[in-house]
Structure formats: C-alpha cells, structure tokens
Amino acid sequence: MHAYRSHTCAELNKSNVGETVRLSGWVHRVRDHGGILFIDLRDHYGVTQVLCDPDSPVFAEMEKVRAEWCIRIDGNVKARDEDLVNPKIPTGEVEVFVRDLEVLGAAEELPLMVFGDQEYPEETRLKYRFLDLRREVMxxxxxxxxxxxxxxxxxxxxxxxxxxxxxxxxxxxxxxxxxxxxxxxxxxxxxxxxxxxxxxxxxxxxxxxxxxxxxxxxxxxxxxxxxxxxxxxxxxxxxxxxxxxxxxxxxxxxxxxxxxxxxxxxxxxxDQTWEQISYAVFCLKKKTDKPDLRNPIKMQIVSEHFRGSGFAIFAKLLEQDGTEIRAIPAPKGGSRKFCDRMNKFAQQEGLPGMGYIFWREKTADAVAQELGITVKEAQAKLKSGEVEGGMEAAGPLAKNIGPERTEAIRQQLGLNVGDAAFFLGGKPKAFEGVAGRARTTIGDELGLTDQNRFAFxxxxxxxxxxxxxxxxxxxxxxxxxxxxxxxxxxxxxxxxxxxxxxxxxxxxxxxxxxxxxxxxxxxxxxxxxxxxxxxxxxxxxxxxxxxxxxxxxxxxxxxxxxxxxxxxxxxxxxxxxxxxxxxxxxxxAEDLMMNAPSEPLNEQLRELHLRVIPQE
Known part of the structure; x- marks a missing residue:
C-alpha cells in the first residue's frame, strides 16, 4: 500500500465497502457521540467520515486529535445506515472504521477556524493565509x-x-x-x-x-x-x-x-451581442467609462430647469462657467424613506447631501389647499371621485422651483407616480464619481439591476x-x-x-x-x-x-x-x-505572512552601492 493514501477523501463509495484503505488529510471536524469519535477527514478533493470507538487499537491516540491536525489513517470501509447517508458529499454513503493512525503534523491552537463560515479580520486572514486557503470557499x-x-x-x-x-x-x-x-x-x-x-x-x-x-x-x-x-x-x-x-x-x-x-x-x-459605445456618449449617460449595462438608469442634464429658479444653490452654481446639473432617475424610488437613505449615502461620500424630488398621489392636504376647502371635505371629494387625485411632486427641491419646472423635469426623465429623481451639480469632474456610485446604488437597492447577467x-x-x-x-x-x-x-x-x-x-x-x-x-x-x-x-x-x-x-x-x-x-x-x-x-501593500517589504542587509546595500536615507 502507498505510504500515505490508497484513495483521496473524495473517492470512496458503496463499491469500496469491505476494503481496507489508507487516507491522509486534515481533521476538518471532530464529534464525540457517547464514546464514539466521528472525524471528517479532508483533503484537496473532498471529505470522508471516519470513526473510531474503544474497540479500535488506536482509540486513545484518536482522542488526542484536534482540528487541522494532518493525519494518516488505515481502516475498513463500511456502509452507512440508510438514515445516516449524506447525499451532499460524494462519499456520503460510506464511512471508514479506523484501525491505525499516524500523526503527520500536529497543529497548535488555531488563530482562525477552517471549518464553518466565521468572519475574521483581513489582517488575520492574510497573516495566516495558509490556513485561510484551507477553507472550502478559498x-x-x-x-x-x-x-x-x-x-x-x-x-x-x-x-x-x-x-x-x-x-x-x-x-x-x-x-x-x-x-x-x-x-x-x-x-x-x-x-x-x-x-x-x-x-x-x-x-x-x-x-x-x-x-x-x-x-x-x-x-x-x-x-x-x-x-x-x-x-x-x-x-x-x-x-x-x-x-x-x-x-x-x-x-x-x-x-x-x-x-x-x-x-x-x-x-x-x-450577452451574445456586445454593444460598442462612444466614450463621450457613455460618460454623459452613465457618468463612468466602466458601464454596467445591467442597470437601465440613464442620467440626464437638467440645467435649464434650475437656471434662474427659486433653488438658489443650483441657480447660483449655474452662473459659473463649466457647471451643470444632472439628474439620476430612480423608478420605484418615490418614498421619503428611500430619498432619506440616498441623502445619507451622499453624506457618506463627503457631500452635504443630494437634492431630490419624488412623485406621489395627490394628498387631501394638497387638494384642500388647491380648492380652498377643508381637508375633511377634500377627503370626501377624493373618495367619491368628484375630484381627481392625480399626482404631486414632493421634496425640498419641488417646493423651491415650483410645479411647472418640476413637471418639465418629470416629463424629460419619463417618471410617474412612485418614482423619484436625484440631483447633483457643479463641474462634472468634481461630482461624476459620486454620481456614478449613486446610480449603481439606486439600481441595486431598487432591484433595477439584473444580477443574473454578464453584460459587456x-x-x-x-x-x-x-x-x-x-x-x-x-x-x-x-x-x-x-x-x-x-x-x-x-x-x-x-x-x-x-x-x-x-x-x-x-x-x-x-x-x-x-x-x-x-x-x-x-x-x-x-x-x-x-x-x-x-x-x-x-x-x-x-x-x-x-x-x-x-x-x-x-x-x-x-x-x-x-x-x-x-x-x-x-x-x-x-x-x-x-x-x-x-x-x-x-x-x-504589505505581505504579512512573509514580512515584506523588509529592510535589506548592510552587505546587500554595499553590493548595490546604495544607502538608505532615514525618514525625518
């Protein structure tokens, strides 16, 4: 028999029942079921369950084995009981009763666990990359x-x-x-x-x-x-x-x-057909030269709707050369809760906030104000159909620029009740990065981006x-x-x-x-x-x-x-x-595992005719 293994930990099945085999690998998990030890033995190819009870000549040694020890076992292949079959792994129909054990490499206490899906700091994972790489996903x-x-x-x-x-x-x-x-x-x-x-x-x-x-x-x-x-x-x-x-x-x-x-x-x-798009055209619509075509949102310039408007921030901004206002449409984003969330996103990106307008069914308050009646009377008229509800624009920008400009923006962007739009202004190079990330976030959060597609x-x-x-x-x-x-x-x-x-x-x-x-x-x-x-x-x-x-x-x-x-x-x-x-x-840019970059030896510097100048 080979010195270390007759099979990998992914090869055994029912056809091997009764055979004496040799396996080598790492202890993935140890379970003690009332004096019977069950060990999942793992190698690069898969996992095999091995077991050991007091009848085994190496039971005392097996009790000492811990997670991630590298071991070799000899044993007999047995069929699992039908109700204990594990269909999730190729070896799930069998197990190996251990007759002999050799510890090939014991392991000290682990800085991170290989079994399970616990999260660890990246610094820990990179310092102990050889352990991190043992995890199934890696x-x-x-x-x-x-x-x-x-x-x-x-x-x-x-x-x-x-x-x-x-x-x-x-x-x-x-x-x-x-x-x-x-x-x-x-x-x-x-x-x-x-x-x-x-x-x-x-x-x-x-x-x-x-x-x-x-x-x-x-x-x-x-x-x-x-x-x-x-x-x-x-x-x-x-x-x-x-x-x-x-x-x-x-x-x-x-x-x-x-x-x-x-x-x-x-x-x-x-995608079977890969679109060819001019750099200038795509940067205008998506504000990025790395487009995600899964996201249907297209930005538009809406400067004219704010020029000379009651929203002083944008109006004054547009008096400067090279500035413009751009809108990011957000279909299905027409709620104050979502708008507040995107405002918070803008603040996390280092901006004071992000202007927005959202469109909703006209409220009884708006009808009452429009007709000069009480809110209760407006509710009754809306309910009876005597007055049509229609839609209204909401948000700070809508109040500042008025209904005519707001309606012109809605029509340009092709939005309706339940939709929203977000606005950024200034010199394009100053805000286009944030705009691109906002577009991505809006598409993801509103479920507009097709996550099941590679779009080129x-x-x-x-x-x-x-x-x-x-x-x-x-x-x-x-x-x-x-x-x-x-x-x-x-x-x-x-x-x-x-x-x-x-x-x-x-x-x-x-x-x-x-x-x-x-x-x-x-x-x-x-x-x-x-x-x-x-x-x-x-x-x-x-x-x-x-x-x-x-x-x-x-x-x-x-x-x-x-x-x-x-x-x-x-x-x-x-x-x-x-x-x-x-x-x-x-x-x-540090290799924490190999301790790079490192300081050179004086002999190396002399050979290279170099001198390191200490930092002040």
Missing part, C-alpha cells in the same frame, strides 16, 4: 482561477495564437503607474524595472514577424490598492496581432472571453489628449501609443478633437480589458508626443527600442490585455480581488 476560488486560465490558454491556441514569454527585468517605461525599480549590482547607480505590462516587447514581436502572440503575463505596478485592484502585481491575458483593424481585435477576443464566462458563469446569462460593452473613441489644468498645455488623456483616428492629418487640426483607436471592455461595472491599434509610424508618434510637450530626443531616449524598430518595416498591429484576477473575481461572485489571489498583499 479552495474553490483557486481551483476556479486555475481552470479559467487553462480555458483561456486553450481558446487562444484554438484561435491560432502561440504563447511566448517576455522579460521580467527590463527598462523603466512610463505607462500610467509607478514602476517597481530593481537596482543593478553590475551597473552601480542604474536600475532595471519590473514591467508594468509586456507592451513594448509584444509590439517588437510584431515587428519581428510573429503574427499572433499571447501570454498569461505577470504585470507589476506600484499602485494604490482598491477592492478590484492589487497594489503590486497582477496577471493578464495579453495578446497582440499584426495586420488587423480594431474590429478584428474585437472579433478575435470576444469568443474567447464569452466562452470563458459561459463555461464558468453558472446559470447567469452572458466596448467603450471606443477615447480622446488622445486633454488639457493640463495646471499649466494649460496638452497632456495624454489615455494611451500615448494609440494610433490617432485620421493618422497624421488628424494631429494637424485641433488636438482636443482627436480620437484614438483605443478601447476598453467593461462588464458589470468593471473594466476587464484595455487595448488599442498601435501607432507604428515614427513620424505620427513624434508628432503626437510633440503636441504633449515631448521633443523627438526625449521620445527616442524613453522609447528608443521601439522607435528604432519602427524604422525597419513595422506592420500595422494592435491588441489588448484582459485582467485575469478581475475576470475570476466576477465569475466567483466576489467583491474583493484578494479573494481570488493566492497570496495577496494587504491594503498597505
């Missing part, structure tokens, strides 16, 4: 991640791509985030960088004639952490193709990702340039290596009107993918950087390898990169990316 998340990556690889090979590896140590390259620098021992005072992405290398591969490349690529960025982003490293499905248009890239990657979501998304619907949208036509508010000059708004729509001629006109062949793919409010058709012609690249304030020599200094390569017959090419971690997070129905990463950092 085992399933990591298996899902592995299966998703395998599926991606197979689907890319089926599309005619080959996987190639790119360097992990390379030159520093500004790509939107901070680099992790690596000091060179052989070249004192110089530094390598960990790649933010394989961007330049994959483009150089296209110049070298490798027509279709992909890689499950590690990427390193020194970023501030978020729930959907790692602060240090992440993995992406990276791809590049030669002789392609933007639509060719879409047609290639769509079946890969759609197939992955269909394979692992359970019973959730997956391509965001296209990104602007290449933006105004730098500090110096009034131009800066790159998005990827500086994107080919401008219209080529060199477009750059000779108004730069703020130039769109790029750049695109993002959003799903359920998350950005899953970014990509572009690349700017592969040096003269167009130099002109684009010149407009952003970078001279030719500066471009050559920063991107010399790529610029040099483009002078030797560079093909048109483009591609994209899809975030593996974020895709798995959506498929696993998790809200935090750390739930699908094996060994993540905490919110302060």
């Amino acid at each position: 085992q399933e998340n990591m298996k899902l991640r592995s299966d998703v990556v395998t599926s991606m690889r197979k689907r890319m090979w089926d599309q005619g791509f080959r996987e190639y590896q790119t360097p992990i140590i390379t030159a520093s390259s500004p790509e939107g985030a901070r680099d992790f620098l690596v000091p060179s021992r052989l070249h004192p005072g110089k530094f390598y960088a960990l790649p933010q992405a394989p961007q330049q290398f994959k483009q150089l591969m296209m110049v070298a004639g490798f027509d279709k490349y992909f890689q499950i690529a590690p990427c390193f960025r020194d970023e501030d952490p978020r729930a959907d982003r790692s602060p240090t490293d992440f993995y992406q499905l990276d791809m590049e193709m030669s002789f392609v248009t933007q639509q060719d890239v879409f047609d290639t990657i769509e079946p890969v990702l759609r197939g992955v979501f269909e394979e692992f998304g359970g019973d959730r619907k997956v 949208a391509w965001i296209v036509d990104f602007p290449i340039f933006q105004l730098d508010e500090e110096n009034g000059g131009l800066d790159f708004d998005h990827n500086p290596f994107s080919m401008p729509q219209g080529g060199l001629d477009a750059l000779l006109g108004d730069p703020l009107h130039v769109k790029g062949f750049q695109y993002d793919l959003a799903c359920n409010g998350y950005e899953l993918l970014s990509g572009a058709i690349r700017n592969h012609q040096p003269e167009i690249m130099f002109k684009a950087f010149e407009l952003a304030g970078y001279g030719k020599n500066e471009v050559i200094k920063r991107f010399g390898g790529m610029v040099n390569a483009f002078q030797y017959g560079a093909p048109p090419h483009g591609g994209c990169a899809a975030g593996v971690d974020r895709i798995v997070m959506l498929l696993a129905d998790q809200e935090n990316i750390r739930e699908v990463v094996m060994f993540p950092m905490n919110q302060r």
Whole structure:
C-alpha cells in the first residue's frame, strides 16, 4: 500500500465497502457521540467520515486529535445506515472504521477556524493565509482561477495564437503607474524595472514577424490598492496581432472571453451581442467609462430647469462657467424613506447631501389647499371621485422651483407616480464619481439591476489628449501609443478633437480589458508626443527600442490585455480581488505572512552601492 493514501477523501463509495484503505488529510471536524469519535477527514478533493470507538487499537491516540491536525489513517470501509447517508458529499454513503493512525503534523491552537463560515479580520486572514486557503470557499476560488486560465490558454491556441514569454527585468517605461525599480549590482547607480505590462516587447514581436502572440503575463505596478485592484502585481491575458483593424481585435477576443464566462458563469446569462459605445456618449449617460449595462438608469442634464429658479444653490452654481446639473432617475424610488437613505449615502461620500424630488398621489392636504376647502371635505371629494387625485411632486427641491419646472423635469426623465429623481451639480469632474456610485446604488437597492447577467460593452473613441489644468498645455488623456483616428492629418487640426483607436471592455461595472491599434509610424508618434510637450530626443531616449524598430518595416498591429484576477473575481461572485489571489498583499501593500517589504542587509546595500536615507 502507498505510504500515505490508497484513495483521496473524495473517492470512496458503496463499491469500496469491505476494503481496507489508507487516507491522509486534515481533521476538518471532530464529534464525540457517547464514546464514539466521528472525524471528517479532508483533503484537496473532498471529505470522508471516519470513526473510531474503544474497540479500535488506536482509540486513545484518536482522542488526542484536534482540528487541522494532518493525519494518516488505515481502516475498513463500511456502509452507512440508510438514515445516516449524506447525499451532499460524494462519499456520503460510506464511512471508514479506523484501525491505525499516524500523526503527520500536529497543529497548535488555531488563530482562525477552517471549518464553518466565521468572519475574521483581513489582517488575520492574510497573516495566516495558509490556513485561510484551507477553507472550502478559498479552495474553490483557486481551483476556479486555475481552470479559467487553462480555458483561456486553450481558446487562444484554438484561435491560432502561440504563447511566448517576455522579460521580467527590463527598462523603466512610463505607462500610467509607478514602476517597481530593481537596482543593478553590475551597473552601480542604474536600475532595471519590473514591467508594468509586456507592451513594448509584444509590439517588437510584431515587428519581428510573429503574427499572433499571447501570454498569461505577470504585470507589476506600484499602485494604490482598491477592492478590484492589487497594489503590486497582477496577471493578464495579453495578446497582440499584426495586420488587423480594431474590429478584428474585437472579433478575435470576444469568443474567447464569452466562452470563458459561459463555461464558468453558472446559470447567469452572458450577452451574445456586445454593444460598442462612444466614450463621450457613455460618460454623459452613465457618468463612468466602466458601464454596467445591467442597470437601465440613464442620467440626464437638467440645467435649464434650475437656471434662474427659486433653488438658489443650483441657480447660483449655474452662473459659473463649466457647471451643470444632472439628474439620476430612480423608478420605484418615490418614498421619503428611500430619498432619506440616498441623502445619507451622499453624506457618506463627503457631500452635504443630494437634492431630490419624488412623485406621489395627490394628498387631501394638497387638494384642500388647491380648492380652498377643508381637508375633511377634500377627503370626501377624493373618495367619491368628484375630484381627481392625480399626482404631486414632493421634496425640498419641488417646493423651491415650483410645479411647472418640476413637471418639465418629470416629463424629460419619463417618471410617474412612485418614482423619484436625484440631483447633483457643479463641474462634472468634481461630482461624476459620486454620481456614478449613486446610480449603481439606486439600481441595486431598487432591484433595477439584473444580477443574473454578464453584460459587456466596448467603450471606443477615447480622446488622445486633454488639457493640463495646471499649466494649460496638452497632456495624454489615455494611451500615448494609440494610433490617432485620421493618422497624421488628424494631429494637424485641433488636438482636443482627436480620437484614438483605443478601447476598453467593461462588464458589470468593471473594466476587464484595455487595448488599442498601435501607432507604428515614427513620424505620427513624434508628432503626437510633440503636441504633449515631448521633443523627438526625449521620445527616442524613453522609447528608443521601439522607435528604432519602427524604422525597419513595422506592420500595422494592435491588441489588448484582459485582467485575469478581475475576470475570476466576477465569475466567483466576489467583491474583493484578494479573494481570488493566492497570496495577496494587504491594503498597505504589505505581505504579512512573509514580512515584506523588509529592510535589506548592510552587505546587500554595499553590493548595490546604495544607502538608505532615514525618514525625518
């Protein structure tokens, strides 16, 4: 018999009754039923119930066993009584009577329990990640991640791509985030960088004639952490193709990702048609470039209804240049209770509050005031039908701007009795983040968002340039290596009107993918950087390898990169990316388990010709 196991803890069934078997695993749970010990023995594959009574030669040793001890047992497979069968597990028809025991690894008192669904602080979970990962949900998340990556690889090979590896140590390259620098021992005072992405290398591969490349690529960025982003490293499905248009890239990657979501998304619907939406159009309606199409709410500009109105806050605001008022419709949200809840949400977001109007059936008080009669008389007229109730607008804004403006807003937004609208004003960049989150919250709380769907949208036509508010000059708004729509001629006109062949793919409010058709012609690249304030020599200094390569017959090419971690997070129905990463950092970019980052030894610093300057 094998030294540790003849079967896994998921294999035994009725056909094994009467056999002598050997199992190894962790003690998941111990139950003492009147002198008979029942132990759920767990390994990576499943759970088998084993039992031991005083007739067993190792009963005394089994009494000492505790949760999460790693043990090996030998025993006889027995059929469970019919009323004790557990249909929830594959081994639920049998149990193993223990004849021999070996403790492979005893466990000290546990800082967190593996059995059950108790909540523990994230710091505890990350410090003892090796225990946290033993929990069933974490085992399933990591298996899902592995299966998703395998599926991606197979689907890319089926599309005619080959996987190639790119360097992990390379030159520093500004790509939107901070680099992790690596000091060179052989070249004192110089530094390598960990790649933010394989961007330049994959483009150089296209110049070298490798027509279709992909890689499950590690990427390193020194970023501030978020729930959907790692602060240090992440993995992406990276791809590049030669002789392609933007639509060719879409047609290639769509079946890969759609197939992955269909394979692992359970019973959730997956959109078959992926809408393409202009960046400018979608930002206006949803106030985000990461749209959640499951949410039907569309924001609208309603500035004219407040200009010169009795609501002084908005009226005075609109006297300033570049300001506007936007409305977030809330169908079925027409109650003071819900409006107060959203007002509290705005305060938690750092705002004084959020203006609102809600529409309700006209009250007897309103009818009485309108007709100059008592409330009791109004109630009687409403009940008899002598007077039609109709609807009325309620809330502080409605009182300030009056019925005509309120009715105009209702008609513009297409709202009725039982609905509400919320309002935010100012310069759009100052409030659009809160507006986007408010839209999401309203959609979720009112049940408007379809939670059983993966909804995809391509965001296209990104602007290449933006105004730098500090110096009034131009800066790159998005990827500086994107080919401008219209080529060199477009750059000779108004730069703020130039769109790029750049695109993002959003799903359920998350950005899953970014990509572009690349700017592969040096003269167009130099002109684009010149407009952003970078001279030719500066471009050559920063991107010399790529610029040099483009002078030797560079093909048109483009591609994209899809975030593996974020895709798995959506498929696993998790809200935090750390739930699908094996060994993540905490919110302060620290590895509590391995104690990283750590202070270097003096010998290491001397070898690297470095000195650490103490913080004041």
